[in-house]
Amino acid sequence: MMIDTVMWSRLVTGLTLSFHVIFATIGVAIPLMISIAEFVGIRKKDSHYTLMAKRWTRGFVISVAVGVVTGTAIALQLALVWPNFMQMAGNVIALPLFMEVFAFFFEAIFLGIYLYTWDRFRNPYLHWLLTVPVVLGAAMSAFFITSVNGFMNQPAGFLFEAGQFTAVNPLQAMFNEATPSKVFHVLASAYMTGAALLAAIAAFSILKKGVTDYAKKGLKLMMGVLLLFSFLTALAGDVSAKFLAEHQPEKLAAAEWHFKTEQGADLIFLGWLNAEREIMGALHIPNALSFLAFSDFNAEVTGLDEFPLDEQPPLLVHYLFDAMVGVGFTLLAVSALFFLLLLLKKRVELNRWMLRVIVFGAPLAFLGVELGWFYAEIGRQPWMIRGYMRVEEAATTSPSIVILFFVFLTLYILLGTMCAVVLRRLFRDNPAEVELEKAAQAQQDAL
Template sequence: MTDLFAARAQMAMSLAFHILFAVVGMAMPLLMVIAERLHQRRGDAVYRELAERWSKGTAIMFAVGAVSGTVLSFELGLLWPHFMAFAGPIIGMPFSLEGFAFFLEAIFLGIFLYGRDRVPPLAHLLAGVMVLASGTASAVFVLCANAWMNTPTGYTLGAGGEVVDVDPFAAMWNPASLSEVLHMTSAAFAAVGFAVAGIHAAMLLRGGRRELHRPALRIALTVGAVFALLQPITGDLAAKHVAEHQPIKLAAMEAHFDSERGAPFRIFGWPDEQAEETRYAIEVPYVLSFLAHGDPHAEVKGLKEFPREQRPPVAVVHVAFQIMVGCGLVMIAVASLGAAFAARRRALPDWYLRLLVVSAPLGVIAIEAGWTVTEVGRQPWVIQGVLRTADAVTPMPHLVVPFAAFTALYVVLGVTVLVLLRRVVFAAEVPAHVPVGMSSETSREVAR
């Protein structure tokens, strides 16, 4: 394993791990605030219990998100010092604002989690709203910084290659910012909505308390469905943007080697980078041209237009893109079904609950795949067209050691979080009535 590969692997692993916790920390407050608001308006204790249970899970996820995010902010320098020496000042504005937003999120999460009996109800609700607002804001800022790596703007280079005339706000609101922000924030809400809906659907199927899990499912599924149905719109915006600003990335996403008019949209297929062709794909004619440029006869540039050393790993990007789109389409179908049930005011049948359980991880998978598309699709550049990843890496040797160490650490953490969330979910089931014969080992232990 080369040091460059180890550094990339460590960065990818850290991002993939952190993003799971970051989206929960960002989207769960919406569910918590809705439940809290319903509790305060209707005085129904079930909603209060719901807000508290969701808060517990959020606190666990937020803590791991906070520390894994700290790791990332250091890893930028530990692994990519030359990138940070160049880019740090230019994208400093969104990073600094993110620092403040994260600070506010941590402060008000503390108040929301532990302050229920210490502050008035309205202040408690507003603390939740602040967590939601600042959590979303910090996601927006981080996405702006990432967008800058795709479309670097807001600075000029001096004679000696040094950065001069930085316009921090132009760098922050770079061309890619809007589409990345919209696509990813709504992905986070959709993914978390589906994940939570899946958990409550599972509890209902196990014979859990209906009066608790049904309203929980309703809130989570509504949030998940609304944002899942928004994703085609934000995704279209993102695709058109990529087509214009990063044609190589679009070509890799579609495994599109030859420039052509009326380009087809490929479903499945395996790109052969040596032979420069994509096999076994189902091709839907004209659709790619239409999606990328809004015109079925528009020309879509193929990978052959670009020298090999400027192309990203096509297979990885293409497969990841297929996974993202596939998950998204299934989520849209599930969301539409749910909307149909809601419109007819029908109770959700068991087969639909089972479908929700199966769909629970789809949003998260789509997010991981989507980040693979945008990050691997930008290679070999760390800053598109400006700085190559290989030139940004630290001179530090033996990078495989920190990669292995942090991977092991995160595996242990990940397993622990899963075990812990399971315990918390089951433990909270106990106070009502332990269904005879259904109590797991965990809930029996707690009941003692």
């Protein structure tokens, strides 16, 4: 198959976003985990939690740096790769794009103060208070940028005259109807992924070096956060699906292979399509789609047959959707099982199978985030701005886009490797036990 410039443009953007979203997710989630750990440390007067906050902050700073580079690459690319999109929608989405940079500075300033004021306050809660603007700044980044994506899916805040957006109202564009459900789902899934990452690191260290108090406390704390946010992610996913059923029925129908509008629609899980577009080998859950979409087992769910063929999203999104949901329920089950075992007074931290599953949970959660974005973005096809601009109208026609793809690919490979090397150095050469001993020593010396 020949890849045309439109396809290359999509590949460049997809590559950049898939890479950025890894660091963006870390950037959004880890501040909350730092804040929780420091708070628990002060409450319990337990220096293990304080050390967690310190160590996580160091790792966080490095991933923020990569997030800024890839984020800037995106901003550049929007202008380079999608010139017609920026020309048409630039004045509508300029506000949130600008605000994201503002949110970033807000976050960076307080992060800087936070980093250099450990042990400087007589009241430790004052230092902890500095985490609040960092957490909020990171969440605001996610809010603003997700609202841009919301706008592309559910355009609002303008009049459409002679192929142009006029009478633009940026606030209305930002608070389009898709924004609330999307922001809820993006934030919940980011926090869930951050908790899965830190729990996995603790579990990994126990598997390799045996149980330490430090790792055990980190594991329990993060499994608790994981349980909470995998539940909230599922809840938000449900809200998102209900939103789609009402406002973008073709996206939900494509995910569910729901071809005909009908009442009491079944939920289709996995399976495949034969040459006649008939569903084979799938799990049918009777009336469940109607219930999920409208909280009513007999509600009517709009099918793909209401949309012309060239406005239907690719049917492949079915697998992306099912896999994302699969990830969600797996992690929810793992974290619930963890606490069930704890309640039964089992020493979970000694259960090597449980620990292995938790380690595996981190890549799984990141996969969930990628799958979610791929579903949201491929499910919007053929539209760049749903109902107003198609992807092929928005793309550049310059053939040098191919070169751009490989330039950015190289950049990300370099960045990814550098980040991994630096993080390894930072933590391997400075294990938590050693740091705890040093801290204890310093305290003794001070007496």
